[in-house]
Amino acid sequence: MSSEPSRKLTIYDLAKLANTSPSTVSAVLNGTWQRRRISRKLAQHILDLAEREGYSTNMQARALRRDRSGILGMILPLYDNRYFSSIAQIFEAEARRRGIFTIVACTNRDPDQEREAARMMLAYRVEHLICTGATNPDAIADLCRAAGVASLNLDLPGTAAPSVISANREGARRLTDALLDRLEAQQIDATRVLFIGGRVEDHNTRERIEGFRQARESRGLATAPTDVVPCDYAAEKAQAALEAYVEREGRLPAAMFVNSTISLEGIVRWLRLGGHDMNEIIMGCFDWDPLAAAFHPRLIMMRQDVTTMIARLFEWIDTPPADPTQCLEVMPEIVGTPAPRC
DSSP states (O other), rough: TTOOTTSSSOOOHHHHHHOOOOHHHHHHHTTOOOTTOOHHHHHHHHHHHHTTTTTOOOOHHHHHHHHHOOOOEEEOSSSSSHHHHHHHHHHHHHHHHHEEEEEEEEEEEEEEHHHHHHHHHHTOOOOOEEESOOSOOHHHHHHHHHHHOOEESSSSSSSSSOOOEHHHHHHHHHHHHHHHHHHHHOOOOTTTTTEEOOOOOOHHHHHHHHHHHHHTTTTTTOOGGEEEOOOOHHHHHHHHHHHHHHHHHHSSOOOOEEEEEHHHHHHHHHHHTTTTOOGGGGGESSSSSHHHHOOOOOEEEEEEHHHHHHHHHHHHHHHHOOOOOOOOEOEHHHHHHHHOOO
């Protein structure tokens, strides 16, 4: 059979070679052989013949042959963000280095899309499903558990699977300290610092707000409810929230802690539309983008350590943690030129 390379092999040819029926060959190749009570020995024999004769088997067939699919799945909330696109890029590069295929799906922070993507990946028998920045990671973990598939959380933690996240509270405290140091160096009123962006129901936002408050409290500064505006991540919502703040307070804040580069886009847009000098306000962003840093050299940014986060993730893929609810925090780093502390 292999001496006729110009002729496309069919399941009927494989059936003859395996001395079995075409329907049996079809069941093995499409992944339904166990439901047909076909023996593993026969399934292995058919798949070996298919590989030897150059028949193109699908990924489900590969999974049957090895009891492993060689596929990792990742749910991602957004692509149009340096942080999440870096996660996808570094995740895929490390998987490729290990000879593993990846499926990455963008779910737009929509819980229905997250569940749909998880179900599709489970249908492809992914070995692990990485739940990145999901609105309800525990729901995804429950789906995976029911399917007998391991899951891990990245960026946002859950309580039903191990999680690798940034050290949000400590990172926010350090970023706030950098803003306050710069205000002090320029002898500017440190009470007028605004935290803007994010969702109050979001773990990372809550932790960053707490770090913001702790840094201020350590310097004897109280944080009023109006100093914190978790207006969602969307740029247009951040723009509207800043406008409302200025209308209410009658002036710009002296400094801003912006909770993502997406929110930063809306902040910058409002300032430019209003004819404000970008240097009027000291700004820090808990996120990083080289373009933003280039356009506003005085911007202090907190870069999350994606490389280390992905490395820890693969360590857990190789050796699952003893505690299935363990949460590992990775410290981000400040990028910018904070003022020296006196």
